[in-house]
Amino acid sequence: MQEPVILPVPVFSTLANAAFALRREVFVWEQKVPPEVELDHYDLEATHFAAIAEGEVVGTLRLVYLREHVKIGRVAVRQHFRGRGIARKMIGIAMDHARAQGHDRFYLGAQSDKLEFYRSLGFVPFGPEFIDGGMPHRAMRDYDKDSARLAD
Numbered sequence: 001m002q003e004p005v006i007l008p009v010p011v012f013s014t015l016a017n018a019a020f021a022l023r024r025e026v027f028v029w030e031q032k033v034p035p036e037v038e039l040d041h042y043d044l045e046a047t048h049f050a051a052i053a054e055g056e057v058v059g060t061l062r063l064v065y066l067r068e069h070v071k072i073g074r075v076a077v078r079q080h081f082r083g084r085g086i087a088r089k090m091i092g093i094a095m096d097h098a099r100a101q102g103h104d105r106f107y108l109g110a111q112s113d114k115l116e117f118y119r120s121l122g123f124v125p126f127g128p129e130f131i132d133g134g135m136p137h138r139a140m141r142d143y144d145k146d147s148a149r150l151a152d
């Protein structure tokens with residue numbers, strides 16, 4: 001496989017529509033997240049990223065700029081393209097994009113079985129497990145790591 005192209009895409013665009021379709025495929029059909037919570041009001045203001053390989057959108061995530069940090073979410077890679085480093089690369093590119101605009105505090109809600117993946121990207125979990133979209137999650141952040149550990 002050629003290296004995927006990863007880029008931010010406007011919310012009203014063909015590429016964003018393909019990314020939203022991929023989210024539906026992964027979260028609603030595969031992971032059984034209720035469709036009414038998969039798309040939410042943050043989608044209008046978020047910065048969406050698409051990973052394109054072999055002529056199709058095979059990965060996506062979104063950044064939501066909140067007052068205290070940038071929230072990384074809706075990280076999804078099409079099943080057939082998993083295990084090739086696409087998610088890791090997308091997250092790195094998205095964080096660099098936000099850093100270039102002066103944002104350097106990142107947060108995410110990780111599915112509890114994905115903690116090691118996000119740990120390897122520099123995130124630490126904090127606080128109790130919670131349910132989101134029907135699945136157990138932990139809050140993770142890549143700043144104030146010592147106090148995050150204390151809050152754990």
Ligand SMILES: CC(C)(COP(=O)(O)OP(=O)(O)OC[C@H]1O[C@@H](n2cnc3c(N)ncnc32)[C@H](O)[C@@H]1OP(=O)(O)O)[C@@H](O)C(=O)NCCC(=O)NCCS
Nearest residue numbers: 026075076077082083084085086087088110111113114117
């Ligand atoms: C999680 C997901 C986005 C990873 O995408 P990917 O492109 O396959 O990930 P990468 O190839 O970049 O792998 C990154 C690391 O995560 C690990 N990983 C990948 N999928 C994983 C999974 N389902 N569970 C645990 N670890 C996983 C890989 O082993 C890899 O570790 P390594 O770099 O040490 O080898 C993808 O499996 C997916 O879309 N899952 C369904 C949606 C989802 O769970 N999203 C995340 C919500 S927190």
